[in-house]
Structures are given as structure tokens and as C-alpha cells.
Amino acid sequence: MxxxxxxxxxxxxxxxxxxxxxxxxxxxxxxxxxxxxxxxxxxxxxxxxxxxxxxxxxxxxxxxxxxxxxxxxxxxxxxxxxxxxxxxxxxxxxxxxxxxxxxxxxxxxxxxxxxxxxxxxxRGWPFPGWQLPGVMYAGAAQILLKQAALLPSAAPILAGSGPLLYLLAWQYLQAGRPPALVLDMAPASRYRTLMRHPVRAWHGRSYLLKGMRLIADLRRAGVAIRQGVSGLRASGSDALERIHYRHAGTWRSLPGTLLLTHFGVxxxxxxxxxxxxxxxxxxxxxxxxxxxxxxxxxxxxxxxxxxxxxxxxxxxxxxxxxxxxxxxxxxxxxQPTKRRSATTRRLLAARRRDLAARPLLDALFRVPEGWLAEQPPETLVCRCEAVTRGELDEAIAQGGSGPNQLKAFTRCGMGPCQGRQCGESVTRLLASRTRRSPDDIGYYHIRPPVHSITLGELAADDFDNTNN
Amino acid sequence: MFRRSERARQPGRCVAIRLDGEVVNVPDTLSVAAAVLHVHGWRGYRRHLDGTPRAPLCLMGVCQECLITIDGLPNRQGCLEPVREGMVIERQGDDPHG
The missing domain is CATH 3.50.50.60 (FAD/NAD(P)-binding domain)
Known part of the structure; x- marks a missing residue:
């Protein structure tokens, strides 16, 4: 080097x-x-x-x-x-x-x-079938839109909880490709939350109004929206074919080739x-x-x-x-200049105001902490090493009490994404099974390299030198 | 599949890439993974070591589901590599790589 x-x-x-x-x-x-x-x-x-x-x-x-x-x-x-x-x-x-x-x-x-x-x-959020081609994050779909104005060829189904879900649905509507269905999985108690926190609601009014405007535009355009959805599954052989969801206590299903999910960041x-x-x-x-x-x-x-x-x-x-x-x-x-001090004060005040609205947004789009513990045992948690919720529970039953132990027992988190997509799921599952707090459970030990690097790349000469 | 919107800013610049042996023109702002989703969609993108089919999930360098062979090098993160004129891309749809 x-x-x-x-x-x-x-x-x-x-x-x-x-x-x-x-x-x-x-x-x-x-x-x-x-x-x-x-x-x-x-x-x-x-x-x-x-x-x-x-x-x-x-x-x-x-x-x-x-x-x-x-x-x-x-x-x-x-x-x-x-x-x-x-x-x-x-x-x-x-x-x-x-x-x-x-x-x-x-x-x-x-x-x-x-x-x-x-x-x-x-946020990695396991549900049955989330590894199927045809299931993507809403954020990924938005990246395609920004990168080259790419839209799905057939109307997608959007599912999850968070501001991005309705924003993407709205952007697709503006682009002439409205979604076939929006499955809103935000907690049904969201309006009670609003009533309980009027001051926070006031701080967050611009976010709330914007969200309501997006939803109103979608409804006016005839986009079907189901609120209070509490379960999600994807099925198909070589790619997504059907989407299953639980609404008002009943499982329903419909055909679909593209499911775009978002469970927060x-x-x-x-x-x-x-x-x-x-x-x-x-x-x-x-x-x-x-x-x-x-x-x-x-x-x-x-x-x-x-x-x-x-x-x-x-x-x-x-x-x-x-x-x-x-x-x-x-x-x-x-020494701080006068201008720099004034700017710092202004930024700190704006930051305080803006962050005051966050707890309300967090509450409106809260994801159910007990979700993974209730998913079927065949649900993949670690996509890279294909480790299921059932295998993790077996390892927990055999005495696995921390994320690093579960990693050693099952290879969960040892694949190329290095636990980015399963790490907090494993913390959550352990917290719910052993009745301890996430802080008590902790997280994987992360060691370099944090990006995959080949021996050839490691040995390759300095980029700028080779270009001289 | 993902098609280009009629509302896209025109004119878009394109590059020619060789995707699974076939020369195709794609917008030059795309990543390799995005280009494959544009041309072929998610079916046949990649096969996991366990034999199951997989396709890009996040497109932002996190999930590693977009692994693909670029200019002969297997398992590159397709979402982090922009397409370049003459780039040779092979999906790992049949043959799982280590």
C-alpha cells in the first residue's frame, strides 16, 4: 500500500x-x-x-x-x-x-x-417472502426515480409505515403511475396520539399538513388506501406473485409483481x-x-x-x-467570529424547534416492537446467510443470550451486508424473548473491513499515483 | 421492470453497455443495478448461494443483494457502480458465486 x-x-x-x-x-x-x-x-x-x-x-x-x-x-x-x-x-x-x-x-x-x-x-424489517425478487424498499424505488426518471411498468403496491410511503405514492401519482394499493401499517392509534400531544402537534404542523395533503391528493385520484394493516406476507416461486395482508383482523390477498416497503430509517x-x-x-x-x-x-x-x-x-x-x-x-x-457565533445560535434554535416535532412523527409511524417475535418461523431474518427466525429461536433456547453468540451459533450477520439488515432485528428478538432491554442486549461487534474489499484491491496501487 | 418516464428531462444521454452478451443503450446516470432493473427487471437478477432467486433491495450500498459480475469481476455491488460506455455486465442469475 x-x-x-x-x-x-x-x-x-x-x-x-x-x-x-x-x-x-x-x-x-x-x-x-x-x-x-x-x-x-x-x-x-x-x-x-x-x-x-x-x-x-x-x-x-x-x-x-x-x-x-x-x-x-x-x-x-x-x-x-x-x-x-x-x-x-x-x-x-x-x-x-x-x-x-x-x-x-x-x-x-x-x-x-x-x-x-x-x-x-x-430499517430491515423481516416478513415472510421479503427476500423475493419484486420486493424492494420504497427508498430504492425513489432512487430509480431520481437517477433516471424510472417508473414501474405495472402499478406497484406500497406497504409500511413512515412519511416516505405516501411521498413515493404521491410522486408516482404525479408521474402518471399511481400505485394499485397503499397498505398503511402505521399504528391505528395515531389520531389519539395527536390529541394527547397538542403542543407537539403544533410544532409538527408543517409535517402533518404535508402528510394530510399527500393523502388527500391520493384519495381524490382514486388510489386505494388501507389504514390499520397489521400483517404482511409476500409469496411466489421465482419472484413475487401474491401479496397477503391482514386488515381488520382478516387476511386478504391479491396478485402483484412489485411490492415496495418502508418501515422507517x-x-x-x-x-x-x-x-x-x-x-x-x-x-x-x-x-x-x-x-x-x-x-x-x-x-x-x-x-x-x-x-x-x-x-x-x-x-x-x-x-x-x-x-x-x-x-x-x-x-x-x-476565535469565533461574530457572524459565526450568530449563525451557530440561529442554527441551534432552528434545530431545537425542528427536533421538537420529531417525537410526534416517531409516535405516528411507530413500528410494532413485537413484530419479529410473531412472524412465522420460516421468516428470513439474515438474508445474506439465510437464517430464519425459527433458527434464531432455537439458538436462544440453547442458551444463546447475546447477538454475538447467535452470530457464532447460526452465522446470522456474517454475510456480505455484515449485519446491517439483521442487526437490530436480532437485538429485538433477544429483547422480547429474554425480557431484557435493547441496551442490555447490545449489538454485534463490528470489525473492519466494513465494506467488502478484495485482496487485489488491497494490493492495488494508490489511485492518484497510478493516474499520474 | 422500470421504464423511463415521459416526464424525464430531455435529452437524456445514453451509454452502450453489454448486458449478458447483448448491447443495450441505457441512461448514463444509472447504476449498474438500476440499468439491469430498467432492461430486464428483477426476475433472473441473481441466485443466492442457497439457490433462491434474489434481486436488489435497497440500491444504496447496504443490502448486498445487487451483487453482479462487472467486466469479469464477480460479486460487485451493482448499485454503487455507475454504468460506463462499453461496460460488460453479467447477471449471476444461474450460477451462484461465492
Whole structure:
């Protein structure tokens, strides 16, 4: 491997948080290195926004609102490195060492300071048949829409719980491809939740109104919506053929070739876990989140910004990116300018206001904690190693009391996704079977490489050197 | 399958790729996985080690269900590789790879 490169500050991720952090640093005269897995900046939410494939009337204003941030990012003096996977991250004195894989070539970097903005991922949520071709995440379908204006050839069925479900249904409606059916699996008690928390409802009014508008548009267009759906199954031989759902206590089924599911998003845990950063179970968000202080610091010279630190949405991620940037600048011993102090205060106030609405959204779209424990035993939990809920329960019955034991007993979490899609399911199942808290159960030990890397890639020369 | 919307911004630029031996033109903003979903759909995308058929789930670099052979290298994450002119792509639909 080539010699180690050095940077004052590295940012991992080029979504709203990473872009905002890099811009703040760049405005202060620093030149951060930004590593991002994707080919273009924007993360998932602002994907393809540097060269949009679809217009605002189709995608909604939230998408287009990111344009100024993306434009500022691509024109600023930032060492932006797309198609770069950080597969290894460790402490190195007061700083960090990063193993980076950029288009088949590996590099080693030392960063004095690090801002982690690696974002969120769809929550893995096992149900029978979710491994069948024809079952995809709603987020994946939206990526196809953003990447090249791709729409399903036949009307899809959407199922799950969360704002993205209705947003995608609405976008498909605008594009002339309305879904055949929306299966809303949010808790039936959602309106009681609203009545119980009028103050939170007021804080979250813009989100609530937007959701109600989307649903009203869909209903007006004649899109069938079933609310209070409490069970979901997919069946077929080589691909999805039928969708089964439980509504008002009765199982119904219908033919379908494409089922798009969404059960919320959770922080992408791998790099934080591989650094052994402290995490805690966030009951409202129903996932592990990293411990951070008021300056978003999660350790020496380390800040976590955006959804990777807890789900707050794109606008919040952008604010946190700026805040993490300011905190990193302050750590260099620079006196804060008047403008920087004022901006920080304004961002903190906006963040507080915005996050005040979150617990309500979390409650409206809560997923049932006991879900997996009630799924049929043949339900795959670990898709990579094809480990079922029944096999995990056998291992628990034989004394498996922690995620790492279950991994050793069953290979659950040992496949190429490295537990990203089954990790919290295993924590949940253990919590419900052994009547302990998720914090008590914990999570898999995550070790590098956090991305698959071949020996050839590891041995390949430094990308920039080979291009000289 | 996923078709291109009539509402797509025009003109879209395309690249020619060789997909399972056949030359096809696809929008140049697509990932390899997205291009396969566009041309062939999810049927026949990949076969898991246990023999079951699989296809992309997340398209954002997490799930590893989009593994595919690109320019002779098996098990590449198709959702993270943009299509390039002349790229040779083979689905792992029949032959499970390690």
C-alpha cells in the first residue's frame, strides 16, 4: 500500500450533513477531504440533484430545495472524492486513520479531525417472502426515480409505515403511475396520539399538513388506501406473485409483481460501531443512536452530523453539518467570529424547534416492537446467510443470550451486508424473548473491513499515483 | 421492470453497455443495478448461494443483494457502480458465486 496521506479534516458522506460541513470548513479557509460512496453528491435525499432527471412538480419542493446546497458544494474548493468507500477506520493518536477504496484502488489517510456524516439506511424489517425478487424498499424505488426518471411498468403496491410511503405514492401519482394499493401499517392509534400531544402537534404542523395533503391528493385520484394493516406476507416461486395482508383482523390477498416497503430509517451503524463509539437505544426512534454531546462531538476530534446521529431529516442534517463544521473550526483554537457565533445560535434554535416535532412523527409511524417475535418461523431474518427466525429461536433456547453468540451459533450477520439488515432485528428478538432491554442486549461487534474489499484491491496501487 | 418516464428531462444521454452478451443503450446516470432493473427487471437478477432467486433491495450500498459480475469481476455491488460506455455486465442469475 502506498504511503499514508494527511489531511487536517476529513468528512465521510456527501449528503446534506456532509456537504454542509464541508462548505462551512471551506468558507473558513480549510480544505476538507470528503469521501462519499456515490458517483454524485447529495446523499439519498438530494440524489442526482446536480443534474436532475425529473422536475419539481413531480418530485415535490423538498427535493428541489437542496439544489442551492449541492450547487455550492460542487463549486467550493473542497477535495471531494466520489465513489470512495471508507472500509476501515481507527484511532491514530489524537486523530484517525482511514482505509479508503476509490474505484478499485486503496489509499490510507490520516485525518487530524473527522466529521462522520454517513447518514441513514432503511430499517430491515423481516416478513415472510421479503427476500423475493419484486420486493424492494420504497427508498430504492425513489432512487430509480431520481437517477433516471424510472417508473414501474405495472402499478406497484406500497406497504409500511413512515412519511416516505405516501411521498413515493404521491410522486408516482404525479408521474402518471399511481400505485394499485397503499397498505398503511402505521399504528391505528395515531389520531389519539395527536390529541394527547397538542403542543407537539403544533410544532409538527408543517409535517402533518404535508402528510394530510399527500393523502388527500391520493384519495381524490382514486388510489386505494388501507389504514390499520397489521400483517404482511409476500409469496411466489421465482419472484413475487401474491401479496397477503391482514386488515381488520382478516387476511386478504391479491396478485402483484412489485411490492415496495418502508418501515422507517435508522442510522447506518457500521463506521460508528467499528470505532466502538457508545450507543444507546432511542425508544422514540426505535433504534440505536450514538452518544453525542451538545456540540455533536462523539469523541476526541470526532463529530457526528445528520441522520447517522439520530433521524432528524434533511433540513436538520444540513444544520448539523454546519454546526459540526463550526465545532471543528473551534477545536483548531480559532476565535469565533461574530457572524459565526450568530449563525451557530440561529442554527441551534432552528434545530431545537425542528427536533421538537420529531417525537410526534416517531409516535405516528411507530413500528410494532413485537413484530419479529410473531412472524412465522420460516421468516428470513439474515438474508445474506439465510437464517430464519425459527433458527434464531432455537439458538436462544440453547442458551444463546447475546447477538454475538447467535452470530457464532447460526452465522446470522456474517454475510456480505455484515449485519446491517439483521442487526437490530436480532437485538429485538433477544429483547422480547429474554425480557431484557435493547441496551442490555447490545449489538454485534463490528470489525473492519466494513465494506467488502478484495485482496487485489488491497494490493492495488494508490489511485492518484497510478493516474499520474 | 422500470421504464423511463415521459416526464424525464430531455435529452437524456445514453451509454452502450453489454448486458449478458447483448448491447443495450441505457441512461448514463444509472447504476449498474438500476440499468439491469430498467432492461430486464428483477426476475433472473441473481441466485443466492442457497439457490433462491434474489434481486436488489435497497440500491444504496447496504443490502448486498445487487451483487453482479462487472467486466469479469464477480460479486460487485451493482448499485454503487455507475454504468460506463462499453461496460460488460453479467447477471449471476444461474450460477451462484461465492
Amino acid at each position: 502506498a504511503e499514508r496521506r494527511h489531511t487536517d479534516i476529513a468528512v465521510i458522506g456527501a449528503g446534506p450533513a456532509g456537504m454542509a460541513a464541508a462548505l462551512t470548513l471551506s468558507e473558513a479557509g480549510l480544505r476538507p477531504v470528503v469521501f462519499d460512496m456515490n458517483a454524485t453528491p447529495g446523499g439519498q435525499i438530494y440524489r442526482q440533484l446536480a443534474a436532475p432527471q425529473v422536475d419539481a412538480t413531480l418530485m415535490g419542493q423538498e427535493y428541489i430545495a437542496g439544489r442551492s446546497l449541492v450547487d455550492a458544494f460542487v463549486t467550493a474548493d473542497i477535495d471531494y472524492r466520489p465513489l470512495s468507500r471508507v472500509w476501515w477506520l481507527d484511532r491514530d493518536g489524537e486523530g484517525y486513520v482511514l482505509g479508503v477504496l476509490q474505484q478499485g484502488h486503496s489509499q490510507q489517510w490520516h485525518a487530524d479531525r473527522l466529521i462522520l456524516a454517513s447518514g441513514a439506511m432503511e 435508522v442510522p447506518e451503524p457500521q463506521l460508528m460501531r467499528s470505532l466502538q463509539l457508545r450507543q444507546h437505544w432511542q425508544h422514540e426512534q426505535q433504534c440505536f443512536v450514538p452518544d453525542r454531546d451538545a456540540t455533536l462531538s462523539a469523541g476526541t476530534n470526532l463529530w457526528i452530523a445528520g441522520d447517522g446521529g439520530g433521524i432528524g431529516g434533511a433540513r436538520n442534517a444540513e444544520r448539523e453539518g454546519h454546526l459540526a463544521g463550526f465545532a471543528a473550526i473551534a477545536s483548531l483554537g480559532r
